[in-house]
Amino acid sequence: MDTKVSKRGGYHHGDLRQAMIDAAEAVLAEKGVGGFTLRECARRAGVSPAAPAHHFGNLVGLLTAIATLGFDDLSQEMETAVAKAQASGGDRLAAICEAYLAVALARPGRFRVAFGRLGLKNNDEELRRAAIRAFGILVRETKLALGHEIDSDVLTRLPSSYAGDLDLAEILFVWSVTHGFSTMLIDGQLAPLEMQPGGRGRLIALYSGRLMEMLLAAVRASASLTLANPASHG
Amino acid sequence: MDTKVSKRGGYHHGDLRQAMIDAAEAVLAEKGVGGFTLRECARRAGVSPAAPAHHFGNLVGLLTAIATLGFDDLSQEMETAVAKAQASGGDRLAAICEAYLAVALARPGRFRVAFGRLGLKNNDEELRRAAIRAFGILVRETKLALGHEIDSDVLTRLPSSYAGDLDLAEILFVWSVTHGFSTMLIDGQLAPLEMQPGGRGRLIALYSGRLMEMLLAAVRASASLTLANPASHG
DNA sequence: CATCAAACTTGACGCCGTCAAGATAACGCA
DNA sequence: TGCGTTATCTTGACGGCGTCAAGTTTGATG
Structure with a gap:
């Protein structure tokens, strides 16, 4: 379930899209839909708040x-x-x-x-x-x-x-x-x-x-x- | 439905509690539960964002x-x-x-x-x-x-x-x-x-x-x- | 009329989503 | 191999959010 970060060497993530989805599922499981936040998901994926924009457009x-x-x-x-x-x-x-x-x-x-x-x-x-x-x-x-x-x-x-x-x-x-x-x-x-x-x-x-x-x-x-x-x- | 502001002379509202509820209903009707905001309701009631706290505690x-x-x-x-x-x-x-x-x-x-x-x-x-x-x-x-x-x-x-x-x-x-x-x-x-x-x-x-x-x-x-x-x- | 509690404002804090501009890395092609 | 192009990610900023502490105004109570 974790995708484990294939090769997070530096600037580029590798598979941020999947990492964001995993993080989102985790946040949803822990805090529910109320505590769901794009920034929190990005944080868990080890990435800046604006990074996901390129993959998902927005929240x-x-x-x-x-x-x-x-x-x-x-x-x-x-x-x-x-x-x-x-x-x-x-x-x-x-x-x-x-x-x-x-x-x-x-x-x-x-x-x-x-x-x-x-x-x-x-x-x-x-x-x-x-x-x-x-x-x-x-x-x-x-x-x-x-x-x-x-x-x-x-x-x-x-x-x-x-x-x-x-x-x-x-x-x-x-x-x-x-x-x-x-x-x-x-x-x-x-x-x-x-x-x-x-x-x-x-x-x-x-x-x-x-x-x-x-x-x-x-x-x-x-x-x-x-x-x-x-x-x-x- | 409007409560019409009983006597909004100045600092004190008169019946902010009801006014907030009316405003909330209006916001819900217009923008749905997604666009619902405490600040917006307060704005419509003609009151500062922190005012409702005394009546409802919080959101x-x-x-x-x-x-x-x-x-x-x-x-x-x-x-x-x-x-x-x-x-x-x-x-x-x-x-x-x-x-x-x-x-x-x-x-x-x-x-x-x-x-x-x-x-x-x-x-x-x-x-x-x-x-x-x-x-x-x-x-x-x-x-x-x-x-x-x-x-x-x-x-x-x-x-x-x-x-x-x-x-x-x-x-x-x-x-x-x-x-x-x-x-x-x-x-x-x-x-x-x-x-x-x-x-x-x-x-x-x-x-x-x-x-x-x-x-x-x-x-x-x-x-x-x-x-x-x-x-x-x- | 003095006092006091309730009602409301102001200003600030940290969070949010999103955008523009810049930095970096991967990839294609010579 | 080297170079440019492009996708990816960071940084910094913006406005808006909920909430809190502190100060101001008001109405009520004695």
């Missing part, structure tokens, strides 16, 4: 890189979870929802940067690609759970192309539950509930258990409803 | 006051929505969920301050009371939808006291859907979907329509499940 550029990393990590963890569920006979949709929460809990600072919209370069190509892929996985698994066909380009299709999709409600429903629970947990909304015996683990168990049951039941019910009366949608 | 104190206002507003809007639903025969639970979203959309900056945990005085008595009341309404309506009894002190009970509650899963489920959709919308996660014809209104309609149907169905299903096999919970 927003660095945050955008972090967010991209966050989306890619999310995609990877969800895919891994899907594979594991497939092998063990578990539910794929529940697996990605649990992976989503796990990613948020593992790196809440990065998660907030990715989803908090502190101000990111929204036209950044890498960020867009990473976000689309993560969204695509969600779409794919939801449609799969509904027993519907999925296009071969799910992981690259623009989210806007789902505006009129028949399954949009289910997709948003699944995403809302997952994202809502994740953000409430890392933002401390559920802190009072975590103080009780069992703490956070108890809440996570509830999420992976009853909440997932409810979620899957809702999606399945919606699927049969769709079959019974497809006209009531849109 | 966190001001944000805490804003958050308290946000929670109180949320409670009020939810109660109003409940009353309206009761009168019109609509669903009460769906009503508070829609009110929740409406509040977030009406004042996204304030909503983010209340729920974003930028750093609030979590031990503040007023904040705690306001948050507990809002949570209590959610608990009450969820239990009502489940057909369960509600205690007379729902609006003042500590959230931690629900840690072992049989309905906690349903409560968290409802809250997760609502909070998740609301935050995703105001944080721009659904921006690509808003660009299509119909825009944001179409998404909101979907939320009030199909998503609420799914939510209510999930809660009702969970209720009958509870009756059929109460031992499978906890």
Whole structure:
């Protein structure tokens, strides 16, 4: 994780871009998104405050890189979870929802940067690609759970192309539950509930258990409803 | 909304506390939580940067006051929505969920301050009371939808006291859907979907329509499940 | 009217992000 | 090999930020 400074002989760093990203992740992990500072990251990378400008443009550029990393990590963890569920006979949709929460809990600072919209370069190509892929996985698994066909380009299709999709409600429903629970947990909304015996683990168990049951039941019910009366949608 | 400066004769302001809150709300509305600054608020209130310290302690104190206002507003809007639903025969639970979203959309900056945990005085008595009341309404309506009894002190009970509650899963489920959709919308996660014809209104309609149907169905299903096999919970 | 506490200002401190100008090092090409 | 070009990094400065200590003004209280 550290990149260890390949060869920091003198004036030139070697790989400042990666060093800054590593430093940023460390700062986010230690102080959270509140105590995040460009100068602090530069300090940790052993470089002057103005150095990162050439690599990231400005603070927003660095945050955008972090967010991209966050989306890619999310995609990877969800895919891994899907594979594991497939092998063990578990539910794929529940697996990605649990992976989503796990990613948020593992790196809440990065998660907030990715989803908090502190101000990111929204036209950044890498960020867009990473976000689309993560969204695509969600779409794919939801449609799969509904027993519907999925296009071969799910992981690259623009989210806007789902505006009129028949399954949009289910997709948003699944995403809302997952994202809502994740953000409430890392933002401390559920802190009072975590103080009780069992703490956070108890809440996570509830999420992976009853909440997932409810979620899957809702999606399945919606699927049969769709079959019974497809006209009531849109 | 303006408080109009009661009598700003000279050195003393008159009601700086309220003036600061008004200014803060205005700044949040104009520039969002990103461009929010204590100095800017003080400037608008026509006062030196150090003046607010005596009323709020520091920036966190001001944000805490804003958050308290946000929670109180949320409670009020939810109660109003409940009353309206009761009168019109609509669903009460769906009503508070829609009110929740409406509040977030009406004042996204304030909503983010209340729920974003930028750093609030979590031990503040007023904040705690306001948050507990809002949570209590959610608990009450969820239990009502489940057909369960509600205690007379729902609006003042500590959230931690629900840690072992049989309905906690349903409560968290409802809250997760609502909070998740609301935050995703105001944080721009659904921006690509808003660009299509119909825009944001179409998404909101979907939320009030199909998503609420799914939510209510999930809660009702969970209720009958509870009756059929109460031992499978906890 | 004298006193005193609360409310507000002033000035300063260290931090922040960013920019312009200069120093340095790596790289391509003769 | 040597030289120029270009990317990289430093330095120094700017304005803005939150906050603190010290001083000033005001309204209230006796």
